[in-house]
Amino acid sequence: MEIKVLNQQSILDIAIQYTGDVQNCFDIAVANGMAVSDLLNTGKTLSVSNNANAKTDVLQYYTSKNLKPATGTTLSQDSQVPSLKGIGYMQLENSFKVS
Incomplete structure (x- = not known):
């Protein structure tokens, strides 16, 4: 089946919503030429297999409650992660000088 991604959904969200099992995220990612961690x-x-190993009890729960999980990150793909600073991120002789 073909589905449309909602705002801030991840492949894990798609897997649980449409198959009831997050383990199916790997099959969904492969079927769509993506990595599980892709935003x-x-x-x-996205294409979600109708033959996925569904957990019907979980799937029925999500369907009956009309739950649509969206746990994706709020950072856009263009956003830059702020540079990490401080002693915990310094490397000896690179960014931390010993004298």
Whole structure:
């Protein structure tokens, strides 16, 4: 089946919502030529196998409650992670000089 990604959904969210099992995230990622850790754009169409190893009890719960998990990161793909600073991130003789 073809599904549309909602705002801030990850492949893990898609797997639990449509198959009831996060383990299926690997199959979804492979079927769509992606990595499990890839950020998804809102509205992107993904293929989710109807033959996935569904956990029907979890799937029925999410369907009956109309739950649509969206646990993705709030950082956009263009955002830069702030540079890490401090002694915990310094390397001897590189950014931390011993004299």
